[in-house]
Amino acid sequence: xxxxxxxxxxxxxxxxxxxxxxxxxxxxxxxxxxxxxxxxxxxxxxxxxxxxxxxxxxxxxxxxxxxxxxxxxxxxxxxxxxxxxxxxxxxxxxxxxxxxxxxxxxxxxxxxxxxxxxxxxxxxxxxxxxxxxxxxxxxxxxxxxxxxxxxxxxxxxxxxxxxxxxxxxxxxxxxxxxxxxxxxxxxxxxxxxxxxxxxxxxxxxxxxxxxxxxxxxxxxxxxxxxxxxxxxxxxxxxxxxxxxxxxxxxxxxxxxxxxxxxxxxxxxxxxxxxxxxxxxxxxxxxxxxxxxxxxxxxxxxxxxxxxxxxxxxxxxxxxxxxxxxxxxxxxxxxxxxxxxxxxxxxxxxxxxxxxxxxxxxxxxxxxxxxxxxxxxxxxxxxxxxxxxxxxxxxxxxxxxxxxxxxxxxxxxxxxxxxxxxxxxxxxxxxxxxxxxxxxxxxxxxxxxxxxxxxxxxxxxxxxxxxxxxxxxxxxxxxxxxxxxxxxxxxxxxxxxx
Numbered sequence: 414x415x416x417x418x419x420x421x422x423x424x425x426x427x428x429x430x431x432x433x434x435x436x437x438x439x440x441x442x443x444x445x446x447x448x449x450x451x452x453x454x455x456x457x458x459x460x461x462x463x464x465x466x467x468x469x470x471x472x473x474x475x476x477x478x479x480x481x482x483x484x485x486x487x488x489x490x491x492x493x494x495x496x497x498x499x500x501x502x503x504x505x506x507x508x509x510x511x512x513x514x515x516x517x518x519x520x521x522x523x524x525x526x527x528x529x530x531x532x533x534x535x536x537x538x539x540x541x542x543x544x545x546x547x548x549x550x551x552x553x554x555x556x557x558x559x560x561x562x563x564x565x566x567x568x569x570x571x572x573x574x575x576x577x578x579x580x581x582x583x584x585x586x587x588x589x590x591x592x593x594x595x596x597x598x599x600x601x602x603x604x605x606x607x608x609x610x611x612x613x614x615x616x617x618x619x620x621x622x623x624x625x626x627x628x629x630x631x632x633x634x635x636x637x638x639x640x641x642x643x644x645x646x647x648x649x650x651x652x653x654x655x656x657x658x659x660x661x662x663x664x665x666x667x668x669x670x671x672x673x674x675x676x677x678x679x680x681x682x683x684x685x686x687x688x689x690x691x692x693x694x695x696x697x698x699x700x701x702x703x704x705x706x707x708x709x710x711x712x713x714x715x716x717x718x719x720x721x722x723x724x725x726x727x728x729x730x731x732x733x734x735x736x737x738x739x740x741x742x743x744x745x746x747x748x749x750x751x752x753x754x755x756x757x758x759x760x761x762x763x764x765x766x767x768x769x770x771x772x773x774x775x776x777x778x779x780x781x782x783x784x785x786x787x788x789x790x791x792x793x794x795x796x797x798x799x800x801x802x803x804x805x806x807x808x809x810x811x812x813x814x815x816x817x818x819x820x821x822x823x824x825x826x827x828x829x830x831x832x833x834x835x836x837x838x839x840x841x842x843x844x845x846x847x848x849x850x851x852x853x854x855x856x857x858x859x860x861x862x863x864x865x866x867x868x869x870x871x872x873x874x875x876x877x878x879x880x881x882x883x884x885x886x887x888x889x890x891x892x893x894x895x896x897x898x899x900x901x902x903x904x905x906x907x908x909x910x
Contacts, residue, residue, distance in 0.1 A: 473810050473846075478779050481750045485718045487693040488592040488668040490548045493527025495520060497536070504534035506558075511539040511565060521547050526592065531555045531599060539565025543587040543595075543663070551599030551674050558602045559584045561609040566658055568651040572687050572712065574632070575737030575770025576639045577744075578648040583662035583685070593663060594670035603660055603678040605703055610680035613655040614704035628655040639739050657681040657705070663689050672696055683726075684709040688746060692717040702727040702760065710734055713746040713773055720752075725759040729766040729795075730785075733775055738802055741772025742838070747805075748773070753780040759787045763795035764819075767806060769830050771798055772838070774805040786817025786853075793823045793852070796842060797830040800864060803838025811847045818854035822887075823879060825860045826869050834864050843870035850877040858882045858901050859909060863890030872909075874899050886910065 495517045502513035517529045518541070526546025533554030539562065543549060551557055559565075566581040570588060573580050584603060587593050595601075605611055607620030615627035631654035638648045650656050657680040663669050665688045675698040676683050683699055683706065686692050692714055699708045699722065706727035711717045712734040724730035735741055735748045748771075758764040764785040767775055785793045793816045796806065816823055824847070828840050842863070852858070858879040863869040868890040875897040882902055888909045899906050 473777075473808065474779070474812070477777055477808075478752070478810075481716060481752055481777065481779070482718070484716050484750075485691055485693060485752075486668070487670045487672075488548075488594060490546060490592070490594070491525055491527045493521065493524060494530050494550075495527060496530045496532055498532060502536055504536060506535075506537055508537060509539070509560070510536045511541075511560075514538055514541055518542070518544055518547050518549075528596075531557050531597070540567060540582040541585045542582070543585065543590060543593045545590045546592045548594035548596055548670075549585065551595070551597035551601065553598035555597070555599035556602055557599065558604055561604055563652060568649065570645065571659075571662065571664065572685075572736070572740075573635065573650075573656050575712070575734060575772075576635050576740050577645045578635055578638075578650055578656075579646065580650040580654070580656050581658035583659040584680075585661045587663045587666050589665045590663070591666065592668045593666060594672070595661060595674060596670065596672045598673050600675045600677065601660070603676075603680055603701070605678045605680045605701075610657055611703045613657050616704060619704050626653070626655045628657070631656050639737070642739070642743075659683070659685040661685065662687060663692075665689065667691055669693070674698075675700070677701055679703060679706050681705045682707040682710050685712065686714050686717070687712045688744075689714045690716055694719045695721050697722040699723065700725040704728070707732050708761070711748060711751060712736065712770070713744065713748055714751070715749050717748075717751045719754075719756065721755045723757045723759070724761060726761040728761060729763045730758040730761040730790075731756070732763070732766040732768070733778060734768070734770045735773030735775055735804065737770040738772055738838075741770065741802065741804065744773060746773050748775040749777050751775075751778045753778075754782050756783045758783065758785040758790060758793075760789040761787075761791070763792040763825075764790060765811075766792070766795040766797065767809065768795075768797035769799070769802065771804045771806065772802045776805070776807050778809045780811045780814070782813045784815045784817075785819065786815075788818060788820060790819045791821045792825045793819050794825070794847070796826040796845070798828050798840040798842070799830050799832045800828070800834050800836030800838055800840065800867070801832040803836070803840050806840065806842045807844050809845045812849050814847070814850040816850065816852035816855070818881075819852070820856065822857035822860035823850070823852045823855050824858070824874075826872075827860065827862045828864045828867060828869075828890075829862050839867045840864070841867065841870075844873075845869070845871065846873045847877060848875045850874075850879075852877075852879045854881040855879065856882070856884050858886050860887040861889065861891045861909070862887065863892075865890060868892040
């Protein structure tokens with residue numbers, strides 16, 4: 414166990430009150446200093462510590478999980494449809510429908526809400542800004558194509574790779590709105606590719622070559638602004654900065670529904686709710702293989718359900734985030750109460766990932782009944798962090814996960830990501846619990862790498878099999894392992910070596 418100079422375990426410093434379960438409904442609330450004193454002076458403390466660490470909750474699947482689901486309620490809308498063609502939208506690549514769609518949204522919001530309907534056909538648009546009580550409904554047979562003209566995306570308040578700034582609007586954006594949705598069986602086509610948006614990543618594989626702009630300088634400038642505490646209103650980017658916009662970004666919104674649509678050819682992250690509450694994301698079909706093309710990145714959000722979605726992406730399929738470095742710590746809002754179920758992951762860096770912009774912390778992540786399978790999927794379940802980002806990561810629960818094959822490891826928890834140990838913000842990771850996973854092929858079963866002063870605490874795997882593992886495991890700085898009915902290449906294992 415890592416002990417601070419004050420004599421406290423690192424994770425104890427994160428706690429202000431300890432709730433100790435007693436018989437019946439009675440609980441004892443002990444403040445942190447009292448708890449530490451009891452550990453030092455009382456023999457009972459030694460028995461209490463492992464109970465809090467390894468078995469702090471009875472069964473989160475029957476306690477915490479249903480409570481989260483009970484709070485997640487998709488928004489409903491008045492039975493009012495406004496067809497965008499009524500407001501001047503016309504099909505065809507020569508017809509810019511941005512203003513027509515904006516008029517329909519304004520009218521719908523003023524009338525008290527309803528659906529703004531994109532009918533069958535192909536419609537070209539720039540940024541779409543949703544308003545309270547508006548559902549953008551993309552009908553079956555409809556394709557909403559987003560213009561590659563950067564001037565169609567005004568500068569707005571946003572987060573870019575976990576850092577707050579003023580940058581291009583997401584293709585579909587909402588700021589501080591309530592009851593919003595994007596639904597339907599149609600397609601959202603970002604039209605990004607090696608001839609636009611993707612080259613800004615700066616890689617020749619994505620279309621960049623000498624003479625083209627790229628994001629490297631602006632990214633470094635934004636990082637410096639964040640570290641210096643520059644006010645966000647002064648962190649102005651946009652045209653000429655080459656920081657790609659996200660596809661869908663509700664920001665500080667409540668009651669969000671994104672359902673049914675197919676998303677292709679995204680500039681960057683595809684579905685990126687930030688600082689939102691009560692979010693439902695279901696039945697999406699995401700296929701986009703560009704750079705940083707994450708499928709769904711709930712960032713600093715509370716009460717999120719991601720279900721029955723398919724992901725085929727150029728980066729993480731799902732990546733749970735809470736802000737990068739100083740901005741993540743300054744805002745201090747964790748990602749919490751995230752449920753992923755019934756999803757399918759194909760290509761990507763990770764299936765269900767936590768990090769790496771995770772400085773605000775994350776807790777209560779549940780994933781079940783998911784299928785992950787591709788020679789181009791690097792990891793099935795992944796946590797990535799380092800000492801430059803830090804954050805408290807706790808209570809991750811997975812069950813009924815089927816993995817066909819992954820390129821690297823089935824389970825990866827890595828604190829050596831990017832800056833690794835080079836930082837003063839010690840990451841804390843505790844309680845990663847997995848039951849009933851079946852994997853068919855991988856290089857490693859697990860790749861667990863904590864830091865010397867920040868081990869990974871409390872890994873539990875039960876009723877799981879890892880077949881055709883070519884190189885065994887990587888395990889560094891892991892404190893607290895419980896394996897029950899676990900087999901690797903047909904051999905029962907009781908420890909990870």
